[in-house]
Amino acid sequence: MSSPNQSREMQQEDLQSQRFRQFLDGHLEQEMLRFTTAGSVDDGKSTLIGRLLHDTRSVYEDQLASIRASRVNRSGGAVDLSLLTDGLKAEREQGITIDVAYRYFSTARRKFIIADTPGHEQYTRNMATGASTADVAIVLIDAKAFQRAGELLPQSRRHTYIASLLRIPHVVAAINKMDLVDYRAEVFDEVSAEFSELAKRLGLSSIEVIPVSALAGDNVVERSQKMDWYNGPTLLEYLETAPLALREAADGPLRFPVQLVVRPNAEFRGFAGRIERGEVRPGMRVRALPSGRVTTVKSIVTYDGELPAASFPLSVTLELEDEIDLSRGEMLVAETQMAPHASPCFRAMVVWMHEQPMSEGRCYLAKHTTRTVRASVRRIRYRVDIQSLGHHPASQLQMNDIAEVEFAASLPLFFDTYADNREMGALILIDPVTNATVGAAMILGPVEDTEEDSALAEYGRHEQAAAMVWLQGRRDDAVRLHDDIRHAGHAAVILDDPWIPEASLPAAMRALQLANVTGISSRTDLTETTLAQLREVAGDRFYTTAEDAAGLAPTWRSMEEQG
Amino acid sequence: MTTDRIASEVPAKQLHQERLNHLQALEAESLYILREAVAEFARPVMLYSIGKDSSVMLRLAQKAFYPGKIPFPLLHIDTSYKFPEMITFRDEYARAIGAELIVHRNEAAIAGGASPWKLGTQNCCAALKTRSLLDALEQGGFDAAFGGARRDEEKSRAKERVYSFRDAAGQWDPKNQRPELWSLYNSRLRKGESIRVFPLSNWTELDIWLYLYAEQIPIVPLYYAEEREAVIRGGMITLVHPGMQLLPGERPQKMMLRMRSLGCMPCTGAIRSQAETLPQIIEELIGFRRSEREGRAIDHDEEGSMELKKREGYF
Ligand SMILES: Nc1nc2c(ncn2[C@@H]2O[C@H](COP(=O)(O)OP(=O)(O)OP(=O)(O)O)[C@@H](O)[C@H]2O)c(=O)[nH]1
Numbered sequence: 019m020s021s022p023n024q025s026r027e028m029q030q031e032d033l034q035s036q037r038f039r040q041f042l043d044g045h046l047e048q049e050m051l052r053f054t055t056a057g058s059v060d061d062g063k064s065t066l067i068g069r070l071l072h073d074t075r076s077v078y079e080d081q082l083a084s085i086r087a088s089r090v091n092r093s094g095g096a097v098d099l100s101l102l103t104d105g106l107k108a109e110r111e112q113g114i115t116i117d118v119a120y121r122y123f124s125t126a127r128r129k130f131i132i133a134d135t136p137g138h139e140q141y142t143r144n145m146a147t148g149a150s151t152a153d154v155a156i157v158l159i160d161a162k163a164f165q166r167a168g169e170l171l172p173q174s175r176r177h178t179y180i181a182s183l184l185r186i187p188h189v190v191a192a193i194n195k196m197d198l199v200d201y202r203a204e205v206f207d208e209v210s211a212e213f214s215e216l217a218k219r220l221g222l223s224s225i226e227v228i229p230v231s232a233l234a235g236d237n238v239v240e241r242s243q244k245m246d247w248y249n250g251p252t253l254l255e256y257l258e259t260a261p262l263a264l265r266e267a268a269d270g271p272l273r274f275p276v277q278l279v280v281r282p283n284a285e286f287r288g289f290a291g292r293i294e295r296g297e298v299r300p301g302m303r304v305r306a307l308p309s310g311r312v313t314t315v316k317s318i319v320t321y322d323g324e325l326p327a328a329s330f331p332l333s334v335t336l337e338l339e340d341e342i343d344l345s346r347g348e349m350l351v352a353e354t355q356m357a358p359h360a361s362p363c364f365r366a367m368v369v370w371m372h373e374q375p376m377s378e379g380r381c382y383l384a385k386h387t388t389r390t391v392r393a394s395v396r397r398i399r400y401r402v403d404i405q406s407l408g409h410h411p412a413s414q415l416q417m418n419d420i421a422e423v424e425f426a427a428s429l430p431l432f433f434d435t436y437a438d439n440r441e442m443g444a445l446i447l448i449d450p451v452t453n454a455t456v457g458a459a460m461i462l463g464p465v466e467d468t469e470e471d472s473a474l475a476e477y478g479r480h481e482q483a484a485a486m487v488w489l490q491g492r493r494d495d496a497v498r499l500h501d502d503i504r505h506a507g508h509a510a511v512i513l514d515d516p517w518i519p520e521a522s523l524p525a526a527m528r529a530l531q532l533a534n535v536t537g538i539s540s541r542t543d544l545t546e547t548t549l550a551q552l553r554e555v556a557g558d559r560f561y562t563t564a565e566d567a568a569g570l571a572p573t574w575r576s577m578e579e580q581g
Numbered sequence: 582m583t584t585d586r587i588a589s590e591v592p593a594k595q596l597h598q599e600r601l602n603h604l605q606a607l608e609a610e611s612l613y614i615l616r617e618a619v620a621e622f623a624r625p626v627m628l629y630s631i632g633k634d635s636s637v638m639l640r641l642a643q644k645a646f647y648p649g650k651i652p653f654p655l656l657h658i659d660t661s662y663k664f665p666e667m668i669t670f671r672d673e674y675a676r677a678i679g680a681e682l683i684v685h686r687n688e689a690a691i692a693g694g695a696s697p698w699k700l701g702t703q704n705c706c707a708a709l710k711t712r713s714l715l716d717a718l719e720q721g722g723f724d725a726a727f728g729g730a731r732r733d734e735e736k737s738r739a740k741e742r743v744y745s746f747r748d749a750a751g752q753w754d755p756k757n758q759r760p761e762l763w764s765l766y767n768s769r770l771r772k773g774e775s776i777r778v779f780p781l782s783n784w785t786e787l788d789i790w791l792y793l794y795a796e797q798i799p800i801v802p803l804y805y806a807e808e809r810e811a812v813i814r815g816g817m818i819t820l821v822h823p824g825m826q827l828l829p830g831e832r833p834q835k836m837m838l839r840m841r842s843l844g845c846m847p848c849t850g851a852i853r854s855q856a857e858t859l860p861q862i863i864e865e866l867i868g869f870r871r872s873e874r875e876g877r878a879i880d881h882d883e884e885g886s887m888e889l890k891k892r893e894g895y896f
């Protein structure tokens with residue numbers, strides 16, 4: 019820029035960039051909210067989304083022109099707004115939504131990701147797909163259809179139930195087609211009461227009920243002139259203000275499943291992954307699962323420089339102080355925070371999504387965080403009746419069935435309950451032959467194991483008595499063994515604290531034996547007398563080398579090789 | 582290259598600190614997707630189209646595997662109708678970041694004179710893009726291909742999974758997609774099948790521009806407004822380009838123009854614009870009332886034409 023007007027141009031650019039900064043600041047501060055539609059076929063989900071996009075001026079003119087010119091129009095008006103999301107040819111031809119459509123819009127307050135899902139029962143799996151990541155579910159209920167049936171349609175119940183299973187934080191019922199019931203408050207009250215009753219039984223904590231007409235645009239973006247009896251928020255007002263739960267996830271205990279090892283050269287070895295829960299900082303002591311090894315986070319490496327801290331849901335690369343054995347499918351957790359469950363046997367709520375039924379004894383692949391294992395169906399505890407919410411015995415699950423199922427995996431999984439942590443408690447089931455995704459599962463907890471077929475139970479039985487291990491002068495080995503034993507699900511303590519006098523060791527050890535806790539010591543100078551007493555307490559389970567004691571804590575890895 | 586156009590008063594790093602809940606969330610999600618695919622597929626490749634979305638995707642790939650190099654090659658499907666500026670940019674940029682670049686052309690069709698005038702846009706695209714792409718994927722033995730498509734671009738793309746399954750013929754079956762819950766992607770394949778992976782699925786056009794700005798990512802100069810020669814053809818502003826044949830009565834005019842989306846020279850329209858810098862482009866974008874794909878002849882041949890192309894194997 020060497021023109022004579024240079025300074026003026028620069029000034030203008032300054033102004034321009036200032037203005038732009040203001041815009042950027044405003045725009046970049048925006049939060050993101052993901053929501054999904056749910057409800058029975060033809061309740062007006064796609065029309066509602068179309069209306070929302072249209073009335074927030076989020077539809078480009080050429081897109082509007084294209085649906086205006088479409089051969090299909092079921093709305094009875096000038097333009098069928100459902101065509102904005104029903105993008106597949108088959109959908110327009112059949113007049114139903116088949117698969118999820120994702121749409122995006124933003125207002126001055128928030129940026130929204132919408133998943134418009136199908137209501138047809140055959141495509142429940144696609145509804146679950148769209149709903150699995152949502153912060154808010156909008157359950158549509160056709161007021162006219164309700165009037166006709168005198169109750170909620172089964173699909174409305176099913177979807178509300180799935181929304182509760184998926185733990186979508188907020189559920190809003192949009193009572194739609196109010197135009198067809200003359201905008202009458204009584205109809206709304208009736209539907210509203212029935213929905214609230216269902217929500218209560220499902221334990222939904224945050225619900226809202228809004229009367230709307232997707233077709234006419236009442237209470238979607240614009241407040242309705244025809245329902246002055248309603249004082250609550252419009253749908254958009256609700257979406258703009260529903261609280262986000264993001265921050266909670268940054269507060270929990272650290273969960274860092276490793277996606278891959280980044281090793282560009284001999285000097286650098288980093289572990290790439292997404293922080294699924296909690297926060298990590300350099301200097302933090304972390305435990306690797308399943309090895310149980312403890313080390314320190316050296317740095318949080320990113321393309322944009324090292325970070326002083328990182329939390330959910332950032333994708334980062336961690337460099338550790340020690341060379342430890344860690345690879346994809348394994349996990350880092352904080353040493354001092356609550357550990358995840360470690361068990362191959364767990365029970366979960368399953369939504370079955372395939373024509374071929376699930377049956378007891380069958381084996382599937384289960385993908386959980388970054389780990390894929392084989393999982394067999396040990397038992398179907400019960401199937402849920404969508405209408406009554408009652409539990410029924412079942413040995414098979416048909417497509418769209420929801421049930422509590424016990425699984426036994428080929429390897430232990432490290433998980434939290436789905437209720438605690440979506441990412442750490444969710445898994446998908448894959449048919450090992452067809453590779454189809456056949457089910458979604460939300461973990462309820464480990465199974466108190468009583469049966470023969472679990473490797474862990476097998477191991478537990480052989481390890482009844484606690485041991486005493488004396489690793490003279492080898493503090494590191496003692497710590498490692500301690501971690502390994504603990505990690506294998508057993509108790510162990512290190513008895514090196516100088517406040518415990520040597521003479522008290524045998525008594526302490528006896529107490530530990532009773533509690534089935536292994537004692538480890540790396541003290542350098544135990545007298546013959548003390549050693550003799552300890553030998554007596556521990557019997558043939560007195561070890562003096564890490565090798566001899568290795569049997570106390572077979573790592574998951576060696577179990578993996580065996581199994 | 583073109584970084585000077587992006588320069589603003591604000592250093593990139595500073596922006597990085599202050600920003601942007603939603604862009605950070607989008608970036609984190611994309612990095613996760615890129616890493617999952619690299620961890621689970623035997624031989625991934627990245628479709629590199631030289632456009633703005635590809636530029637963002639490439640930067641995300643640099644970030645995902647940093648300090649390592651991008652662990653897969655880039656594949657450009659060259660129709661022979663790309664703007665010369667695109668080709669120059671492609672070669673320079675790939676060299677600058679040390680990426681492996683594969684360029685594939687359907688030479689037989691090109692030699693046979695395939696053109697939108699002779700075949701119509703649909704068939705021309707089918708031969709020079711779709712066929713060419715499927716051949717390149719097969720020749721390379723790639724089981725996964727990253728694409729920069731976004732769901733907000735077009736209504737059939739709005740239907741697509743992050744992991745979009747393709748059968749052994751490379752085709753998409755929109756009525757029978759695998760459920761995709763949470764961020765647990767199913768990467769299981771049988772021989773010959775493949776997956777298109779879309780790390781930018783949830784990004785909007787505005788997100789892309791904001792990110793280009795915040796990250797100071799270079800883009801092809803055609804995106805910036807300049808005095809350019811063009812003719813108006815069938816309602817579309819077509820830049821005068823090498824090999825172009827003017828129709829009777831057509832007289833090129835000079836106008837301030839830029840491209841909103843980059844494709845083949847005969848089939849991608851320019852828009853009138855004064856936006857010479859990234860901030861200006863973003864300001865302009867906010868005011869747009871028409872979609873970015875409107876300038877693409879191929880999308881408008883008939884209702885649902887993008888879906889058709891996608892079913893056949895197009896990106
Ligand atoms: N009168 C009236 N009709 C409506 C309203 N909302 C939707 N409809 C009509 O109801 C029919 C179904 O609407 P859609 O939006 O396709 O329903 P949907 O819930 O998306 O259906 P699926 O996705 O197939 O489950 C269409 O004919 C709409 O025009 C409304 O508020 N009032």
Ligand SMILES: [Mg+2]
Binds near residue numbers: 100
């Ligand atoms: Mg619909």
